[in-house]
Amino acid sequence: MEKKLVRLRIRPSRNGRSFAYFLDYVDTNGKRERKSLGRMEPRQAERERARVERELRMGVIAPESMPLSEFVADSLSKTGDQIRESTRQGYAATMREFVSVIGDKDYQKVVLQNGEYYRQYCLDQGNSPATVTKKLKEIKAIFQLAVKRQQLEANPFAYITKPKCPTPEIHTYTDDECRRMVKAAREFCDAVDMRRNARWELLILVALCTGLRRGELCNCLWSDLDFEAHTITVTPKGDTDATWKWCIKDSDSRAVPLTEELTQMLIEHQSRQPEGYPYTFIPPARYDHIQRLRAEGKWTYCDSRTKTVARFNKVFIKILKRAGIGEGEFHDLRRTAICNWFREGLSELEVMKLAGHTSFETTHKYYLKVSDDSVDRARKASAQAMSRSGTLWHAPASSSDIQDGRCAVSAEAGNAYIGP
Template identity: 25%
Template sequence: MKFDVIAQEWFHSKVGLVKDSTLSAYYQQLRSHILPYWKDMDVESFKKNDAQLFIGQKFQEGLSMKTVKDLEITLKQILLYAVDEHDMNVPTAFKLKYPTANLVSKKEELQIYSLDEQRRIVQYFREHPSYRTLGVVIVICTGLRIGEICGLRWSDISLESNMLQVNRTVERIVDYSTGKTKVVIQSPKTINSQRSVPFPSWLADILISFAAPCRSDYYVISGSDKLIEPRTYRNYYRNLLLNKIGLSRCIKFHGLRHTYASTLITNGADVKTVSTMLGHSTVSTTLDIYTHSTLESRRKCAETILMK
């Protein structure tokens, strides 16, 4: 059987078993990378070296280590399907060789906002309060992802304990059945992402007044039951920083999350705590992303030796 036939069968076997966002990711992997490479191959002729050549080509195309490893996982799922459902004799437990991370691509330096820039954002909000700008301030204080702040409702916020609960995320994905995009509201992508995050008491004082006229099911950044999707909110954020606040730059929205994490680490928070607050699946993920921040924290510790 041809690879594309098995791949399509495998994909449709996942419908109803995984989230729409996961299906969308599979769909895009198949369309952009897997089927163009494997489409006409006879599955039963597959050899481990074929997969090795495949990932080598993907690295040459400039794909990241994570993207290539995700493609390997999907490829193995398709091959396992061929074994389980069609009793094909193909290897599935092979281990591929990957280049060291520093040979794949140079890690980009994280862009974060300075303390002065953060203060200017908060000061503008105090002078021009709005629900949408409140969302940016909340992210500065909690490190939420853009889909998480778009999905945050007032029922997720406890003003008694200064905690918010991440219960859902909003995402625009490709609908495999139409090829068009759609907005979905779903639970966070991992168990770790569904988390409780504390926020400072000064923010709690602000939230009280904003929450007062709202029902518990209202979205925080709209102050109503109307959803604001990530694409729209990114555009608002960029206009806010460059045209309203007048900052000289606007880093990616995700940079607010990086700013939050870097601030925690450089101020002495342990990496395990930061990892939990960010909703990372492992501490190693946090260490890998925030190597520079953890180095700065260690330098601060070194300076305290024999100071007393």
């Protein structure tokens, strides 16, 4: 039987009518400690003994009290590089807002009602249900880490109800929109200085062909391209004199195919680039600027995901407007590519590998968008059923018929008119 590190002692009061509990143990520095628990129920005293026991076996005595703000800083510090810098920033921002709403109270005293109050606060501030759900997941994750580290016995957010939000529609571009977009990008490139602006025509075409994410495209090196095999290999990048650190979102690495025509366009693009610039889609002037920022210590890992190409979103929106496309974002090019793969008969496993998804559910959403023809099949089934029933509807012959509330029913049985 494992020896107990913490012993629960009991001492009667002077009048002999009640009992007080205290704990005896030796801390991690070898010092004997006696912690008074005061008057409490036996089960509660045993839970406190077990908690201190767990902390001793971990080699750390957690503080009895810690403000939420310190708790968050401590939690993220212990997590280290297990999460992305951008993820860490998101968690920290959400927790700052949470603390500002409920107060910088002891983290051990946070209860479910605090989460429910914060949820309603976010909704009252105009946050969408999806945004509120994301924030609640981040807070829940922080407290779940405390449970795993045995700082808490239970997660106060374990049973919080998230706002109902509809499943977002997967938006893709039509073939005609893609043609107009490429044409608009070509016109944009003809009108600007290409040393300072990216080759947007190439960015769009490669995204439509390979389904690469924005960060994967912007951190693509010439060494990642295999012109003979017509492929691009997506690999993480190290922090060197010529390149900055960048990691892939999900999978470790993968190779995606290029068409022969697109390969030739990339070869021609490379022939026009000056020597000493390793990135495929980052303009030379922008690369020089980034290198100066790195030398000054002003370039972060988060910047490698969002700032490699200047004014990325603003320029892409301009291209959409020039193409006469009212709705869309750059990531929709990836969604379009994935849906195109399914339409051409690729299996879900093949698409999952090409897209770099680690979750099958993510890939399955695109499969359902392409394969879900239930509306068309239901329409055909309804048409056949009405035809068999011999019910025939005709549109009113004139406006006077509409005013009189009359609708002509054909005397010809067995023939139905459905649709325009």
